[in-house]
Amino acid sequence: MALSMQDTLTLNNGVKMPCEGFGLFSMTDEDIFISSLEAAVDAGYRLFDTAAQYGNEHLLGDFLKDSGLERSEYFITSKVQNRDQGYEKTLKAFDTSLKALQLDYLDLYLVHWPLKDPFFETWKAMEHLYSEGFVRAIGVSNFESHHLDRLLSRANFVPAVEQLETHPHFSNHVMRDYLKSLGMVHQAWGPLGRGADLDDPVICDIAEKHGKSPAQIILRWHRQHGVAIIPKSQTLSRIRDNADIYDFMLTPVEMKKIDLQNKGERFGQAPDAVYVKD
Numbered sequence: 001m002a003l004s005m006q007d008t009l010t011l012n013n014g015v016k017m018p019c020e021g022f023g024l025f026s027m028t029d030e031d032i033f034i035s036s037l038e039a040a041v042d043a044g045y046r047l048f049d050t051a052a053q054y055g056n057e058h059l060l061g062d063f064l065k066d067s068g069l070e071r072s073e074y075f076i077t078s079k080v081q082n083r084d085q086g087y088e089k090t091l092k093a094f095d096t097s098l099k100a101l102q103l104d105y106l107d108l109y110l111v112h113w114p115l116k117d118p119f120f121e122t123w124k125a126m127e128h129l130y131s132e133g134f135v136r137a138i139g140v141s142n143f144e145s146h147h148l149d150r151l152l153s154r155a156n157f158v159p160a161v162e163q164l165e166t167h168p169h170f171s172n173h174v175m176r177d178y179l180k181s182l183g184m185v186h187q188a189w190g191p192l193g194r195g196a197d198l199d200d201p202v203i204c205d206i207a208e209k210h211g212k213s214p215a216q217i218i219l220r221w222h223r224q225h226g227v228a229i230i231p232k233s234q235t236l237s238r239i240r241d242n243a244d245i246y247d248f249m250l251t252p253v254e255m256k257k258i259d260l261q262n263k264g265e266r267f268g269q270a271p272d273a274v275y276v277k278d
């Protein structure tokens with residue numbers, strides 16, 4: 001399977017989204033942010049994944065303004081945080097994000113977590129932003145299948161993307177199949193298990209055979225499953241390594257071996273706990 005850093009997935013509305021992007025969670029130190037983003041652009045990343053909750057949309061906005069990149073060259077994702085959910089509040093939160101990012105439009109806007117209430121009002125605002133052309137695609141994050149089913153019972157637009165915790169020890173393969181059946185793109189957050197899956201002996205063994213790092217093996221596994229990825233790193237050599245996964249292939253047996261490492265162990269919050277609590 002030939003894959004390249006510049007590969008895109010076509011979303012359910014025809015918009016093309018890079019298969020691999022750069023995650024920006026917890027990156028709030030300005031100097032580290034700039035050096036990491038410079039390395040990421042050099043390595044070929046063009047999708048940048050931020051969120052109101054990460055507190056760095058303004059840093060990304062400043063970086064993009066000075067980057068010399070044309071607006072059409074990069075793809076920006078942000079997310080509405082829980083405290084801003086609801087119809088009017090989501091519209092306002094989007095406007096705040098757009099201003100911080102110093103952009104006229106976003107490429108992808110996600111509902112960060114499912115909340116039981118408000119639920120439909122938030123999605124109605126997302127649909128409004130999409131219909132008015134302020135965002136090229138809308139989606140969700142951390143929705144289990146029953147949250148999606150509830151959303152779809154009243155949605156006018158099927159979410160284009162779902163961003164979900166996904167890594168070898170939490171493969172989320174049932175959701176992967178469900179999203180595929182709905183024509184939605186599955187984008188993995190925490191694709192490296194936030195570092196925790198890198199010591200897995202099966203993955204380390206496969207890495208040694210290919211002369212690659214465990215992180216590269218994991219990212220390649222996601223891509224061969226058709227899952228989009230947004231690894232985060234603020235270490236320059238790792239940023240380059242995470243983009244250098246396109247010159248080898250895992251065999252079907254190696255893919256299966258990694259599949260079998262699933263332990264159903266998430267490190268993030270359980271979506272249902274957030275759904276009823278917030």
Ligand SMILES: NC(=O)c1ccc[n+]([C@@H]2O[C@H](COP(=O)([O-])OP(=O)(O)OC[C@H]3O[C@@H](n4cnc5c(N)ncnc54)[C@H](OP(=O)(O)O)[C@@H]3O)[C@@H](O)[C@H]2O)c1
Nearest residue numbers: 023024025189190191192193194215231232233234235238
């Ligand atoms: N939608 C959501 O609810 C949600 C939740 C969490 C995250 N996200 C998004 O998903 C992105 C990625 O997830 P994540 O940041 O949680 O976790 P991740 O990408 O799985 O892991 C990041 C961690 O792995 C380390 N790392 C990265 N590349 C490595 C390599 N080649 N070798 C060894 N260690 C490596 C990083 O360390 P260094 O930085 O020190 O190199 C960092 O500690 C986030 O940045 C964010 O954009 C979304």
